[in-house]
Amino acid sequence: MIRERHIPVLGPQAVGFLEPKPGGIYVDGTFGAGGYTRLILQTEDTKVIAIDRDRSAIAGGFELVEQAGGRLTLVEDRFSNLAAVCAAQGAIPIDGVVMDIGVSSMQVDEAARGFSFRLDGPLDMRMGGEGPSAADVVATASEADLANIIYIFGEERYSRHIARAIVAARGEAPITTTKALADIVGKVVRHKPGEIHPATRTFQALRIFVNAELDELYEALNAAEQVLGPGGRLAVVTFHSLEDRIVKNFLNDRGRTGGGSRHLPEVAQAAPSFELLTKRPVTADAAEVAANPRARSAKLRAAQRTAAPAHRPEALPHWPTLASVMGAAR
Structure with a gap:
């Protein structure tokens, strides 16, 4: 049973x-x-x-x-x-x-995984634990790449402002926790009571990007x-x-x-x-x-x-990838 x-x-x-x-x-x-x-x-x-x-x-x-x-x-x-x-x-x-x-x-509720802006933890977001973390991306990606990532994968209209704020903040101190990033975004994105948390789309974008x-x-x-x-x-x-x-x-x-x-x-x-x-x-x-x-x-x-043969596999769209962004950062 x-x-x-x-x-x-x-x-x-x-x-x-x-x-x-x-x-x-x-x-x-x-x-x-x-x-x-x-x-x-x-x-x-x-x-x-x-x-x-x-x-x-x-x-x-x-x-x-x-x-x-x-x-x-x-x-x-x-x-x-x-x-x-x-x-x-x-x-x-x-x-x-x-x-x-x-x-x-389960992943969101575990602060150590770094998926949630509501729970302070390391800025990780990797589902499988391999490859660059969200903290790595935030630390090394260019302002233009950060803006593209946040706009494309988070559909965030304030992406350029957020990217500029991240670059300015990391120049002062490394951004290594979810709270630190959420606080940076919260100072940039306008927010009214009852609306989603201002960091929602940025965190979504980084998670999608980090895990492809x-x-x-x-x-x-x-x-x-x-x-x-x-x-x-x-x-x-x-x-x-x-x-x-x-x-x-x-x-x-x-x-x-x-x-x-x-x-x-x-x-x-x-x-x-x-x-x-x-x-x-x-x-x-x-x-x-x-x-x-x-x-x-x-x-x-x-x-x-149906019984028809499978179609030719879909070609992947051209959008930022970990390889392109992190490679350019080196």
């Missing part, structure tokens, strides 16, 4: 779209606290391959592995590598993929398309407009059935590899938002794989 503990945002709805079937094999691309996995395993004889790049999340899932009695495999890896993970498990094709994009509540989250999402969507069998389901929960736009555009592109008009010839294109199950995103109801304020911004999109 799989005991239900953590219920992820839009969890029942997302797993509902997967329609788990006895004997089916499913991928939880963002294991976290195991909420989606638990819901899937409630269907008899299902098997789950759960992936997380955060070693602490994998360690926290060992109890669930024991409860699942051989039906759960935990893999420490990036969810962009889910095709390779499934191949290594001999599990292609699979019946469903679920992904919850972004930082988990949007690149990861692009690659994970392409990987899911490759491993899902005909009739397999994909369900993705996002928490801000950048992520949702990527998922929406990917599924719309893969679900497109025709082109052209009576004035222009039909454009040759690959057969649709997905059939949309959500024409509009599913959002949390008032009860879920009241129980978990994080659900307020959540959007769920789902689609079903």
Whole structure:
């Protein structure tokens, strides 16, 4: 019996779209606290391959592995590598993929991880612990690169002012804690009572940048398309407009059935590899938002794989990367 503990945002709805079937094999691309996995395993004889790049999340899932009695495999890896993970498990094709994009509540609630401006801790933000930290980026990136990062990944209209303030502040003393950075941003961004914390978008931008989250999402969507069998389901929960736009555009592109008009010839294109199950995103109801304020911004999109071959993988957009920014800083 799989005991239900953590219920992820839009969890029942997302797993509902997967329609788990006895004997089916499913991928939880963002294991976290195991909420989606638990819901899937409630269907008899299902098997789950759960992936997380955060070693602490994998360690926290060992109890669930024991409860699942051989039906759960935990893999420490990036969810962009889910095709390779499934191949290594001999599990292609699979019946469903679920992904919850972004930082988990466990990561935010642990001050030492440096994700939260509400809890003072080291300015880290790395999900997997490897590579440059947010403090490294803040310490070495140029003012122009900082402004681009905060504007592109945080959609922050005061990005240039924030970047200028960061460069000025680091000239006085290193910015090594979440509180120090939040205080700097708070002096620049106008804020009214009831609005989001002035540092919200800057912290979001640095987290996405440090972990290459949007690149990861692009690659994970392409990987899911490759491993899902005909009739397999994909369900993705996002928490801000950048992520949702990527998922929406990917599924719309893969679900497109025709082109052209009576004035222009039909454009040759690959057969649709997905059939949309959500024409509009599913959002949390008032009860879920009241129980978990994080659900307020959540959007769920789902689609079903057709029998058509996978399309050519999406090319990644040209935006700042850790390699380009940190390389230029050296």
